[in-house]
Amino acid sequence: MSIAVTSVSKFYKTQKALNNVSFFAEKGQIIGFLGPNGAGKSTMMKILTGFIKPNSGTVLVDDIDVLQSPLKAQKQIGYLPEHNPLYADMYVREYLQFQAAIFKVDKSQIEICINKVGLTLEAGKKINQLSKGYQQRVGLAAAILHNPKVLILDEPTTGLDPNQLVEIRSLIKELGKDKTVLFSTHIMQEVEAVCDSVIIIKKGELIIDKPLAELQNNKQQIIKVIFNVTVNESLIQRLDYLVASKKMDRATWQLTFNSEQDMRAKIFDFAQKNDFKVLELSSENKTLESLFTELTKN
Numbered sequence: 001m002s003i004a005v006t007s008v009s010k011f012y013k014t015q016k017a018l019n020n021v022s023f024f025a026e027k028g029q030i031i032g033f034l035g036p037n038g039a040g041k042s043t044m045m046k047i048l049t050g051f052i053k054p055n056s057g058t059v060l061v062d063d064i065d066v067l068q069s070p071l072k073a074q075k076q077i078g079y080l081p082e083h084n085p086l087y088a089d090m091y092v093r094e095y096l097q098f099q100a101a102i103f104k105v106d107k108s109q110i111e112i113c114i115n116k117v118g119l120t121l122e123a124g125k126k127i128n129q130l131s132k133g134y135q136q137r138v139g140l141a142a143a144i145l146h147n148p149k150v151l152i153l154d155e156p157t158t159g160l161d162p163n164q165l166v167e168i169r170s171l172i173k174e175l176g177k178d179k180t181v182l183f184s185t186h187i188m189q190e191v192e193a194v195c196d197s198v199i200i201i202k203k204g205e206l207i208i209d210k211p212l213a214e215l216q217n218n219k220q221q222i223i224k225v226i227f228n229v230t231v232n233e234s235l236i237q238r239l240d241y242l243v244a245s246k247k248m249d250r251a252t253w254q255l256t257f258n259s260e261q262d263m264r265a266k267i268f269d270f271a272q273k274n275d276f277k278v279l280e281l282s283s284e285n286k287t288l289e290s291l292f293t294e295l296t297k298n
Contacts, residue, residue: 002027002150002180003048008057010043010204017043018054019204025197027149030176032191032212033184035201036296041184042082044201045152048182049079062149075103078143078179082155084135088128092119092138095127096145103146113141117171133164140171144179151181157190169194188289192216198288202296215288220258222290225267226280227251239263239270251279 003025010018018040025031035041046052047059050070059066064073087095096110114123117137122130127138136156143151153172157165172181172194183195191198191212198215200208208215220243229251236245241259248254257263264281271278284290 002029002062003182004058004060004063005044005048006058008044008047008054008059010040010047010052010054016204018047018201021057021201021204021206023199023206023209025180025182027180028177029197030172030181030183030195032195032198033182033201034186034188034191034198034292038203039201039296040204041201042154043204045079045154045182045184048150048152049077050074075146076149078146078148078151080136080139080143080151080153080156082158082184084139086127086135086138089126091126092123092130095138096141099142099145105146109145109147113145116144116174117141118167131164132159133161133167136160136164136168137171140168140175144175149179151175151179153181154184155186156183157185157187165190188287188292192288200292200295207295212288215291220256221263221283223255223257223263223267223281223283224248225253225255225278227253227271228277228279231274231276235274240266 005024006022008018008021021044033041043052047054048061048066050066050073053067061073062076064076066073090098093110093114096113097107100107100110114120117140119134119137119141122134127135130138156172157168160168169190172183175181185191195212197211198208199206231251231253233245233247236242236253236255239255241257241263242255243258244256246254262283264283267281268278
């Protein structure tokens with residue numbers, strides 16, 4: 001097991017940052033680590049990297065107890081924080097040589113990592129001359145210099161343009177072939193493009209830990225409908241397969257159904273049966289983004 005987090009809790013005085021969180025990850029998994037601001041994601045990442053200690057629980061990285069042997073565990077962890085801490089006045093290769101000396105890594109690894117993250121043509125430049133996308137590549141190169149088994153990436157695509165997003169996404173997928181990657185982001189499309197599984201936390205508690213494919217196979221569909229008259233909720237509740245309803249205004253409803261059938265035809269039949277008309281109808285499958293919003297609101 002590359003990552004094993006068991007019953008981890010963390011409190012800052014009376015504030016609950018994490019409450020009894022447990023999850024596990026195998027080698028070769030890319031995990032989307034999601035949650036609203038203040039959910040506890042950064043706290044969990046700092047605990048995983050040994051930067052802070054939890055109040056209770058255990059954390060293993062590559063079967064090493066992070067709390068008992070933090071330095072030993074850190075040798076198996078590559079970490080790219082949200083605010084990439086680069087020395088902007090250093091040259092790319094110079095910076096990586098500096099990082100290699102800290103980790104006591106053979107200097108031959110520098111060129112291997114430069115190659116792997118696509119920095120070959122930029123390695124002779126100063127870091128402050130690079131675009132945000134290439135600076136992220138420098139951070140990734142530094143994170144994998146010591147060939148860690150686990151990569152922890154905190155918002156690695158923030159501030160990138162669409163082309164840079166595609167490049168970094170491809171790089172993360174490549175790195176995930178032989179490492180475990182814990183990938184924190186607010187961009188749901190990135191999770192759907194890159195990750196194998198999803199963890200969602202809210203107010204310090206784990207609320208989802210499932211394979212992405214399982215979440216994407218959700219049968220639920222959301223339909224927005226505008227009727228020509230006001231329709232009472234008691235009547236709306238008679239619709240088959242309805243799991244949630246939200247009144248948007250006098251005659252507009254957002255309806256969520258759990259069915260493989262296209263429920264738009266059923267809504268037309270429902271309107272006709274009850275002597276009113278459908279003025280507008282739109283449908284969408286339940287996306288990861290809509291699921292995230294539903295689970296984390298309030």
